[in-house]
Amino acid sequence: xxxxxTLAATDARKKKIYEAKIWVKxxxxxxxxVEFKQVSEDNAKSGGIMSVPFPNSPxxxxxxxxxxxxxxxxxxxxxxxxxxxxxxxQLDSVTLVATDVGNKKEYEAKIWVKxxxxxxxxIDFKLVSDNSAKIGGIINVPLPNNPxxxxxxxxxxxxxxxNQNAHxxxxxxxxxxxQLxxxxxxxxTLAATDVGNKKEYEAKIWVKxxxxxxxxIDFKLVxxDSAKPGGIINIPFPNSPxxxxxxxxxxxxxxxxxxxxxxxxxxxxxxxQxxxxxIxxxTLAATDDAGKKKIYEAKIWVKxxxxxxxxIExxxxxxxxxxxxGGIINVxxxxxxxxxxxxxxxxxxHNKKExQxxxxxxxxxTLATTDAGKKKIYEAKIWVKxxxxxxxxxxxxxVxxDSAKPGGIIIVPFPNNSEFLDLARFVVxxxxxxxxxxxxxxxxxxxxxQxxxxxxxxxTLVATDxxxxxIYETKIWVKxxxxxxxxxxx
Numbered sequence: 393x394x395x396x397x398t399l400a401a402t403d404a405r406k407k408k409i410y411e412a413k414i415w416v417k418x419x420x421x422x423x424x425x426v427e428f429k430q431v432s433e434d435n436a437k438s439g440g441i442m443s444v445p446f447p448n449s450p451x452x453x454x455x456x457x458x459x460x461x462x463x464x465x466x467x468x469x470x471x472x473x474x475x476x477x478x479x480x481x482q483l484d485s486v487t488l489v490a491t492d493v494g495n496k497k498e499y500e501a502k503i504w505v506k507x508x509x510x511x512x513x514x515i516d517f518k519l520v521s522d523n524s525a526k527i528g529g530i531i532n533v534p535l536p537n538n539p540x541x542x543x544x545x546x547x548x549x550x551x552x553x554x555n556q557n558a559h560x561x562x563x564x565x566x567x568x569x570x571q572l573x574x575x576x577x578x579x580x581t582l583a584a585t586d587v588g589n590k591k592e593y594e595a596k597i598w599v600k601x602x603x604x605x606x607x608x609i610d611f612k613l614v615x616x617d618s619a620k621p622g623g624i625i626n627i628p629f630p631n632s633p634x635x636x637x638x639x640x641x642x643x644x645x646x647x648x649x650x651x652x653x654x655x656x657x658x659x660x661x662x663x664x665q666x667x668x669x670x671i672x673x674x675t676l677a678a679t680d681d682a683g684k685k686k687i688y689e690a691k692i693w694v695k696x697x698x699x700x701x702x703x704i705e706x707x708x709x710x711x712x713x714x715x716x717x718g719g720i721i722n723v724x725x726x727x728x729x730x731x732x733x734x735x736x737x738x739x740x741x742h743n744k745k746e747x748q749x750x751x752x753x754x755x756x757x758t759l760a761t762t763d764a765g766k767k768k769i770y771e772a773k774i775w776v777k778x779x780x781x782x783x784x785x786x787x788x789x790x791v792x793x794d795s796a797k798p799g800g801i802i803i804v805p806f807p808n809n810s811e812f813l814d815l816a817r818f819v820v821x822x823x824x825x826x827x828x829x830x831x832x833x834x835x836x837x838x839x840x841x842q843x844x845x846x847x848x849x850x851x852t853l854v855a856t857d858x859x860x861x862x863i864y865e866t867k868i869w870v871k872x873x874x875x876x877x878x879x880x881x882x
Contacts, residue, residue, distance in 0.1 A: 393418075393844075398431070418869065418880075419845040452479045455512070456488045459501035462514040470602075471499075491601065496572070530579065536568035537860075544606070545582045548595035551608045559697060560584040566592065575600035581614065588669040588695055624673070627662040631808070631835045635662050638701070639676045642690040645703045653681040660687065669695035675709065682778075734783070735759040738772035741785040752777035758791070762872070767843060801850070807839035815877070816853045819866045822879045831855040837863070846871035848880070 397412045413427035453476060460471050471490040477498065488499055502516040533541070542565060549562045567581040580595045596610035627635070636659055643656045661675040674690045691705040735757050755774045760767055773787035804812070813836060820833045838852040849868045854861055867881040 394426070417845075418878075419871070452476050455503050455505070456501065458512055459488070459503055459514050459517055460490055460499075463499075463501075463517045496576075530569050530571045533568040533570055536565045536580075541565055541568050541578070541580060544578060544597055544599070545580050545595065547606060548580065548597055548608050548611055549582070549584055552593075552595075552611045558586070560586055560593075561697070563590065573598070575603075575605070577609070585696075588697065589666050624663050624665045627664055630659045630662040630674075633832070633834070635659050635672070635674060638672060638692055638694070639674050639690065641701060642674065642676070642692060642703050642706055643678055646706050654678040654688075657685065667693070669693060669700070671704070684778075734774055734776075735772065737783060738774055738785050738788050739770075742770075742772075742788040752780075752782070754786070767847070801840050801842045804839035804841055807836045807851075812836050812839050812849070812851060815849060815868055815870070816851050816866070818877060819851065819853070819868060819879050819882060820855055823882050829857070831857055831864075834861065844869070846874075846876070 393416045395412075395414045395416060397414065399410055399412065400407055401410055402408070409431050411427075411429055411431045412425060415424045415426050416422065453473075456476050457473050460473050463469060464471055469492070471492055473488065473490050474496065476488050488501065490497060490499055498520050500516070500518055500520045501514060504513045504515050505511065545565050546562050549560050552558060553560055561584055563583040563585060565580060565582050569579040571577040571579070576599050578595075578597045578599060580597065582593055582595065583590055584593055585591070592614045594610070594612055594614045595608060598607045598609050599605065639659050640656050643654050646652060647654055655678060657677040657679060659674060659676050663673040665671040665673070670693075672690075672692045672694060674692065676688055676690065677685055678688055679685050687709045689705075689707055689709045690703060693702045693704055694700065734755060738757065738759075739761055753776045755772075755776060757772045757774065758769065759772065760769055762768070769791045771787070771789055771791050772785065775784045775786050776782065816836050817833050820831050823829060824831055832855055834854040834856060836851060836853050840850040842848040842850070847870045849870060851866050851868065853864055853866065855864055856862070864882060866879060869878045869880055870876065
């Protein structure tokens with residue numbers, strides 16, 4: 393990998409911009425600076441004012457607090473620091489937000505710093521604007537899902553439940569607006585479930601932070617069109633733990649009722665319908681007692697507030713009747729153990745160079761394998777008669793390796809196979825361990841791979857963080873022949 397890093401460094405206390413070109417071969421623990429050159433110092437000339445790219449770094453937050461403390465002491469005021477909006481430097485000039493008796497206003501502080509003498513002095517401190525929250529003006533809040541507004545939303549829902557003897561459950565914040573009054577009036581649009589039905593509400597909450605005062609002025613239903621009773625909608629993440637648990641519950645229920653021995657494999661699709669609670673239509677794959685994979689559809693009635701689950705219907709959707717003699721169909725769940733075993737069998741047969749030429753089943757398996765460390769694509773045609781325990785390679789041929797040339801990044805067509813699911817879980821566990829976090833893996837959205845000395849996998853995945861679903865990207869270096877996995881980036 394060649395990295396081009398643009399960096400800032402000081403030379404005799406003058407900030408200059410440099411570009412470094414660094415060659416890295418991680419598998420050899422090799423690093424070499426190929427080039428290092430100055431690209432600019434014009435934006436930091438003595439006496440020149442330049443913008444700082446990270447105004448909310450701890451250094452500038454500390455300076456902003458120092459300026460506020462200095463102002464409060466001189467003016468006998470009670471400003472409270474909120475955040476930095478902008479920082480320019482020559483004399484350090486900080487534009488910041490602070491609250492004044494609960495009213496959010498913008499100030500500009502001009503601070504003289506000589507680090508060599510541990511010297512700081514506030515040269516100027518002035519109000520520059522509170523137009524963003526004029527008395528009576530309602531403005532949109534740019535980050536509606538921060539903890540402050542989540543707490544307010546929970547507070548509003550709890551108050552409504554208590555006043556109306558209701559049982560709403562908060563789901564998420566959709567929008568926040570604020571209005572400067574004597575304190576702050578917040579208009580929070582939120583989603584909550586009412587007896588399992590998702591609806592939208594608007595809460596109007598009066599807050600005076602300096603008095604630790606909160607009051608719900610209004611709480612009203614504004615819409616539930618997103619989940620009208622009777623409407624069936626597709627679920628975007630069918631393989632979330634919730635639906636996997638429901639699918640397992642259905643399979644266990646069926647096994648107990650019919651004295652069967654189905655084994656759950658995967659969820660293929662989920663739809664939901666709002667009733668008094670929720671009806672889920674789950675299409676799933678399971679293997680029967682003969683090891684044959686079949687597709688089933690389950691209809692499950694759920695009322696979460698009662699911890700109630702009932703299987704309304706469970707039926708075979710695709711089974712032995714679908715593969716009509718001579719017809720070729722696509723198989724879902726291509727990386728299950730049955731087809732992985734067949735693929736390995738085909739490779740072994742090919743390696744031995746045993747040349748061999750349908751009552752039964754003909755499988756057409758496109759697979760990837762490495763040949764002297766290079767990834768190549770093959771197609772195997774395998775004749776199987778399970779009742780005779782008969783398997784025969786009819787054809788095994790090379791179909792291409794142009795898609796995975798060294799240095800080229802390609803999209804993987806089946807990102808949710810077991811290999812990438814395992815890698816994604818490994819990455820999440822690695823992150824949790826390093827950062828003492830508690831992410832929970834949900835699903836893989838996309839995979840790209842790049843041939844290096846081994847394989848570099850770029851996996852986009854979904855995980856929950858404190859119950860919130862978020863999207864992450866990870867970069868993992870894999871050398872299968874050494875059983876080596878290393879997270880390069882998360």
